[in-house]
Amino acid sequence: MQSTEKKEKQYKRQLVNFRINNKDYALDIIKIIEIISFKDVTPIPKLPTFIEGVVELRGLVIPVIDLKKRLGLTLAAGGRPNHILIVKIHGTKIGIIVDEVREVIGVEEGSIQSPPELLKDRDSEYLMGICKFRENLILVLDIDSLFTHDEKNVLGLIKER
Numbered sequence: 001m002q003s004t005e006k007k008e009k010q011y012k013r014q015l016v017n018f019r020i021n022n023k024d025y026a027l028d029i030i031k032i033i034e035i036i037s038f039k040d041v042t043p044i045p046k047l048p049t050f051i052e053g054v055v056e057l058r059g060l061v062i063p064v065i066d067l068k069k070r071l072g073l074t075l076a077a078g079g080r081p082n083h084i085l086i087v088k089i090h091g092t093k094i095g096i097i098v099d100e101v102r103e104v105i106g107v108e109e110g111s112i113q114s115p116p117e118l119l120k121d122r123d124s125e126y127l128m129g130i131c132k133f134r135e136n137l138i139l140v141l142d143i144d145s146l147f148t149h150d151e152k153n154v155l156g157l158i159k160e161r
Helices: 002-009 067-071 149-158
Strands: 013-021 023-028 032-037 050-057 060-067 083-089 091-100 099-107 127-133 136-141
Touching: 002 136, 013 067, 013 083, 013 091, 013 136, 050 091, 060 067, 083 099, 091 149, 099 127
Parallel strands: 023 136, 060 091
Antiparallel strands: 013 023, 013 099, 032 083, 050 060, 083 091, 127 136
């Protein structure tokens, strides 16, 4: 009985599970403001290649990044992304293009394992951990660590234009 009560009291983290190139990723739901269907992005020249441009959302101009490009993943031929995650990073709303949003999942806090030591370097600081959910390994991203200081400044400047 006591172990059952302990399990019920364990904290479950809510993650938004999404796919990129048929692989599972997740973000903490607390960081996501909303999820919208993919819409055309207006490009802005001379920005880092992973910044696709901006979209208008209810009167606000929001910078949009392509998560595939930011993570250095290959771009799948012919596939069009289905969703944009609207997140808030240090007070700035940013859109993140993903292929498909799957579902909100609840995972026990202890089930998110730190990345193996081999994967820990400055190019993978964005990786909060890895968890298993329904036989799939999911890479849990730390959205606040996804960009360098300079990239955060560029994204903030886009919003102010």
